[in-house]
Amino acid sequence: MKITGKTGIMFMLADPVAHVVGSHRLNARFEAEGLDVAVSPLHVPAADLASVVTAIRRMRNVIGFGVTIPHKIDVLPLLDAATPRAARVGAVNFVRREADGTLTGDNIDGAGFVDGLQHSAIDLRGLKVLQLGAGGAGRAVAFAIAEAGAAELVIHNRTEAKARALAADIAAAIPQCLTAAGANDARGFDLVVNTTSMGMHAVDPLPLDLTTLSASTAVAEIIMSPEITPLLAAAQALGCRTALGKHMLDEQYKLVKELLGL
Numbered sequence: 001m002k003i004t005g006k007t008g009i010m011f012m013l014a015d016p017v018a019h020v021v022g023s024h025r026l027n028a029r030f031e032a033e034g035l036d037v038a039v040s041p042l043h044v045p046a047a048d049l050a051s052v053v054t055a056i057r058r059m060r061n062v063i064g065f066g067v068t069i070p071h072k073i074d075v076l077p078l079l080d081a082a083t084p085r086a087a088r089v090g091a092v093n094f095v096r097r098e099a100d101g102t103l104t105g106d107n108i109d110g111a112g113f114v115d116g117l118q119h120s121a122i123d124l125r126g127l128k129v130l131q132l133g134a135g136g137a138g139r140a141v142a143f144a145i146a147e148a149g150a151a152e153l154v155i156h157n158r159t160e161a162k163a164r165a166l167a168a169d170i171a172a173a174i175p176q177c178l179t180a181a182g183a184n185d186a187r188g189f190d191l192v193v194n195t196t197s198m199g200m201h202a203v204d205p206l207p208l209d210l211t212t213l214s215a216s217t218a219v220a221e222i223i224m225s226p227e228i229t230p231l232l233a234a235a236q237a238l239g240c241r242t243a244l245g246k247h248m249l250d251e252q253y254k255l256v257k258e259l260l261g262l
């Protein structure tokens with residue numbers, strides 16, 4: 001990759017940063033298409049987020065940036081505008097920087113997740129879905145699942161109040177999908193989606209009570225690294241259909257290009 005003064009620079013803001021793979025995947029796609037854009041991960045602790053965002057406004061060769069754990073929610077009030085889907089979700093994962101430094105946030109996690117399911121031939125219409133997690137990515141994914149036509153959505157989260165709040169937001173916005181907070185129990189569901197960060201590290205406990213999982217339930221993961229999390233490995237061993245987190249990210253490439261006008 002050749003980076004020059006003409007290259008459109010992007011960042012990926014995260015803390016920690018070592019696990020970030022999105023920048024590498026985006027760079028590979030930009031290079032394959034011959035686009036003069038380069039993405040660098042930036043290690044930004046939460047306490048420094050506001051000053052880094054202010055600095056980016058003044059960096060004239062920066063065309064935008066991605067944000068991941070733990071910044072997706074906190075970055076929203078630091079921006080000038082948000083797309084309707086980012087405002088509804090209350091979290092941002094990509095930001096466009098205009099020539100005058102104006103910053104507009106979008107959230108393409110949910111659309112990427114739904115499009116990524118096509119790699120496993122999973123169509124959400126009419127499905128009963130159990131979602132684990134209600135964090136930044138979880139909020140985006142839950143809205144997208146309901147919007148894509150799932151019949152029922154149950155959200156389980158360690159902090160139950162967040163699951164209840166998310167379920168209420170979705171029930172108000174998309175009443176045709178029956179949405180509620182609920183238990184960590186996969187029985188009777190067509191699809192289980194893990195949106196927690198449990199599975200990124202070998203020591204993490206499984207996010208799902210496996211005794212409730214059977215081969216008739218598909219399991220989707222949004223964690224990208226490792227590609228096969230312990231949850232996916234267990235689901236595959238049981239004969240469940242599985243969907244990988246990397247497809248969610250890969251499907252966001254075209255959406256990033258749209259946002260940045262590339």
Ligand SMILES: NC(=O)c1ccc[n+]([C@@H]2O[C@H](COP(=O)([O-])OP(=O)(O)OC[C@H]3O[C@@H](n4cnc5c(N)ncnc54)[C@H](OP(=O)(O)O)[C@@H]3O)[C@@H](O)[C@H]2O)c1
Nearest residue numbers: 133134135136137138158159195196197222223245248249
């Ligand atoms: N494939 C992709 O394109 C893509 C896109 C975005 C994110 N991701 C991945 O998605 C994961 C979540 O990201 P995020 O931005 O949503 O993070 P986040 O906002 O920090 O949310 C983390 C979620 O995990 C739960 N959690 C954390 N520690 C837990 C524990 N010890 N036990 C049970 N639950 C726990 C949290 O529950 P509480 O609410 O109780 O804290 C929350 O639901 C990360 O692995 C990230 O890499 C993938």
